[in-house]
Amino acid sequence: MSEPIFAAHSRCECQASLRADLDAQHAVLRGSAFLRGRRELAPAQAIHVDDVRFDIHWACPFCTRNILRSFTTAALQRVRPAA
């Protein structure tokens, strides 16, 4: 399994903090959501990962909303140097 290289952060309408750990190709390795002291797994996938601007879709485990957020490559938090 790939190691996460980037992290993308956003916020759900229910105020849960959404996070996606991404590999070097911006595919989602793991999604999670954090709200009021609880962290839950959140199914997530990235769309159009070959573009400079791409979308990440989360299914929020707290409110069941489907959240779609756009990200640019430059806006991603780098969590580990590329191997």
Ligand SMILES: [Zn+2]
């Ligand atoms: Zn939510």
